[in-house]
Amino acid sequence: MGRLVGIVGKPNVGKSTFFSAATMVDVPIAAYPFTTIKPNRGIGYVTVKCVCRELGVKDEPVNSICKNGLRMIPVELVDCAGLVPGAWQGRGLGNQFLDEVRTADALIHIVDASGGTDLEGRICEVGAHDPLEDLKFLERELDMWMLSILKRKWESISRRGKAGWETLISDLAERLSGLGVKRSVVEQAVRESGLKPENIGNWSETDLVSLVHKLRLTTKPMVVAANKIDVAEARRNLQRIFEAGYKVIPCSAQAELALRILSERSILDYNPGGSTFKILKPNELKEAQMKVLDKVKEEILNPYGSTGVQEIINYAYLKLLGMVVVYPVENVENLTDHDGRVLPDAFLVPPQTTAKQFASMIHSELGEGFLYATEARSKMRVGEDYIVKDRDILSITSTAKRR
Ligand SMILES: Nc1nc2c(ncn2[C@@H]2O[C@H](COP(=O)(O)OP(=O)(O)OP(=O)(O)O)[C@@H](O)[C@H]2O)c(=O)[nH]1
Ligand SMILES: [Mg+2]
Structure with a gap:
């Protein structure tokens, strides 16, 4: 019944930081690729305006939390291993990664908007790498992976498919059912592509690529998280990603993690997704921490309205999945x-x-x-x-x- 959202992207972009901020599960975070080897699963929250305020009642939540009129509903998130080019052929931790994607209903694609990590996640000079390349590459990996699954049985699908529409759609749907592809989605995609069962012997590679591409867009809807927005160079890339037509939300997973940790220790009063925080115990903060908090306020919360982490999770469940x-x-x-x-x-x-x-x-x-x-x-x-x-x-x- 519950839906699962996967946190994906190349190595070293901040997936585990994002996951940890969202779930408060302590996971390894480090500035080198493949810190995460085994995927982490945990419970984060979708936050909505609770009906309690509208109705003027004091609620007593059981299956969820209500914090200052903000209802927090638990949802499952998975933090995946980093994806590198060639994953669909088993490169890097590719198979493991794709196994997790298989079970996910929607994806949060984290990119390093500061451009400070190369295509394989190695640290490079800030601004030297173009995050638009990461977007193209991850989507291509997913498409090629779907295509490879389809092709494994293509001979039989193509032989039986000539018999007609019903057999063809059933065979395609069954082949891809492990990826969460529904029959109705297959039917619509094939119909829209104008491909005919009687011509299946002549379907080209391009036809198949565009078919799996369509199926992937519906089956694994994606929102882009432009992470590391605290780095000044990220702003330009955020704009470029937006202009390239992606649904993109700026974020600083690192800032959200810091705010949630301090809030858990009651040093701050901070609501997840909030645009402000209040320092409750200034004596427990070192000078360096105070400076970081000032920076978070001036450079993230004020210009962007929040750290973005909560907004992205909400977007995944409420918009991508329409829940x-x-x-x-x-x-x-x-x-x-x-x-x-x-x-x-x-x-x-x-x-x-x-x-x-x-x-x-x-x-x-x-x-x-x-x-x-x-x-x-x-x-x-x-x-x-x-x-x-x-x-x-x-x-x-x-x-x-x-x-
Ligand atoms: N400046 C900045 N750095 C961040 C942010 N989020 C994460 N980082 C840093 O990016 C590095 C990688 O973070 P991880 O969360 O381990 O990245 P990952 O994507 O899980 O990496 P793998 O598990 O290796 O694929 C760490 O040094 C983090 O502190 C952010 O919002 N801003
Ligand atoms: Mg990780």
Whole structure:
């Protein structure tokens, strides 16, 4: 049910720093390539404006956190090993990397916007490397990887595919199902490409490349994180990446990590994704740390509005995956669960989720015995096919309901 977002990119760009800032899991971070060998999995948060403020109630969160009206809903993130050219042929830690990408529903592509690391992640002079090259190369690696999986069985797909549309689409979908490619996506991509089953013997390499490219864009949607924005040279590249047509969000994983660590120790008051912080215990900060915090404020928070890390995670789940937040309650008058807790849970659900599917996410029996759902604001009843909306507060009435 839960969706997984992968943090990807070439070595040494700050993937583990980003992951650590997001999850507060302590992982090795160092200024050389392949620091991460085994992928790290951890729990980060999607943050949304909680409905508690709108409704003027004090909530008692159980499955999530509510901090100053900001609902933090747990999500799973994976920090991958660095990708180097030729990964799809098994170079570097390629196979391991691609194994993680296989299971991811969306990708956060971290680039070193300062241009201070070469294509393989070795430190170079700041500005010497063009991060646009990293974008092209990672996407090409992913496309070539998909293509290689398809080609492994191409002879049989091509022989059987002549029989007609159904067989062709089924075979293609089955071949790529391990990558999370859905049948409907295959069907649409083949249709749009204008390729015909009867001509399959003549499909060219270019046809196949453009087909897998299409499939990859839908199956592994991606947002670009222009990291190391604290380095002055990064600004120019941020603009260039934007102009090249990418969805790109500036970030400083390092700054976010510092702010979250100090906030965990109650030295700062800082909300993830916040545009400001307050120093609570100045005596516990050394002079050098004070200087770093000043720099974070002046050079990152003020000009960019945040460190970018939280914005990127939110973008991945809420925009790339289109997920919405729904609050289940039992009592629509008091907005409580059966223990009397106000707005205890917030569920992040995929787009087009029906009320009945939502009930099953809470508990399978609740879904099986589904009768109707009641929306708490309007007190309107909705049926099993109702598509849940963002910020809905729903009470499920089911034959399975325990009281
Ligand atoms: N200036 C700056 N440096 C950063 C930032 N984020 C990470 N770094 C530094 O970049 C280097 C690499 O960071 P990691 O998080 O280990 O990078 P990685 O992408 O996980 O690297 P591999 O695991 O080797 O692929 C470290 O020296 C970090 O301190 C940032 O926002 N700004
Ligand atoms: Mg790493």
